[in-house]
């Protein structure tokens with residue numbers, strides 16, 4: 001038997017239902033917040049990720065799926081969404097109109113060669129948004145609150161935004177230099193990865209999972225000591241916007257994010273047990289660094305598999321798995337002809353409808369209808385049909401009524 005590759009999964013059953021529910025909610029949010037959908041290729045030139053995500057990051061050093069295609073080009077499966085979107089914005093000159101906000105979202109599979117475990121796959125899905133052409137803190141607040149509100153409305157009410165600022169490019173460079181000075185004498189007390197990070201990505205040492213309880217990390221210089229007054233003002237303004245929007249957030253100086261391109265605000269969406277559902281940040285220099293114009297940007301990504309996992313703990317499986325408005329019962333050929341026609345009419349009127357598609361006895365059909373939590377039963381029988389009548393049973397109160405065949409759809413629409 002050929003099995004799926006390690007770290008991948010087949011989306012089906014309850015997970016597929018929850019995934020559809022999440023996607024539905026995402027679509028609604030994106031309409032109301034006025035974001036446009038974008039899809040970029042699953043694979044891009046390898047260089048794109050080296051120049052955006054960063055040479056020293058875990059993603060690029062250890063996790064990308066890199067290969068040569070048959071034309072000998074260096075190709076990488078996308079490990080995250082921002083790089084491709086930025087490439088596309090530049091390539092398609094989406095910034096043509098000077099005053100337009102560019103508000104984009106994606107909802108796509110990503111690929112990272114990580115050690116698979118609960119909530120961690122090699123092929124996984126991220127929903128993300130990116131906003132370009134505004135450096136206004138108001139947009140920081142919009143983007144951060146969008147993710148928070150979406151998670152809330154999906155049913156994850158305990159989500160908390162862990163928020164930090166990395167300051168502007170100068171603060172970040174100064175801070176990196178201070179960290180190198182600080183960590184150098186202690187470097188042999190840190191994990192192997194951190195010994196490399198000191199040269200490639202010193203900020204990343206701060207969110208090392210291996211060394212996280214080490215006092216050396218706890219006593220490291222704080223980013224707040226290096227933030228310019230301007231960045232501090234920005235951050236205070238952001239906090240007051242978020243207060244006004246009643247977003248649950250907490251300042252957490254250990255949030256530096258694993259990717260190279262961030263400046264100013266960075267944040268993660270977390271639950272009590274410290275699982276990160278997603279994160280994001282501002283990246284004002286990224287578009288320019290990739291050869292585009294001066295175009296500030298900000299965005300976040302949420303991990304859909306982790307959201308599914310968390311929602312699954314809360315959802316009443318029986319309820320979400322089985323649910324129809326109407327079950328239509330039929331046995332004879334004549335009844336079946338009516339059944340499929342009425343089902344079509346109801347379905348086209350947004351009524352969730354199921355029929356007896358397996359030649360079952362009446363008794364079995366009653367049982368199936370109960371399993372499906374059908375609200376109403378339409379019980380067809382030849383005798384009634386000859387008189388132009390159809391029996392409708394309220395499957396909760398168990399009351400029955402005979403309805404004129406010509407008004408059956410209107411009748412159902414009136415009672416559900």
Ligand code: AMP
Pocket residue numbers: 080112114119120121122123124125126258276277278279301302303304305306
């Ligand atoms: P990142 O781009 O690494 O900040 O990831 C953003 C979010 O994507 C994380 O908070 C996770 O929810 C999700 N994520 C990242 N890597 C994986 C993975 N290997 N498997 C599943 N979800 C992931």
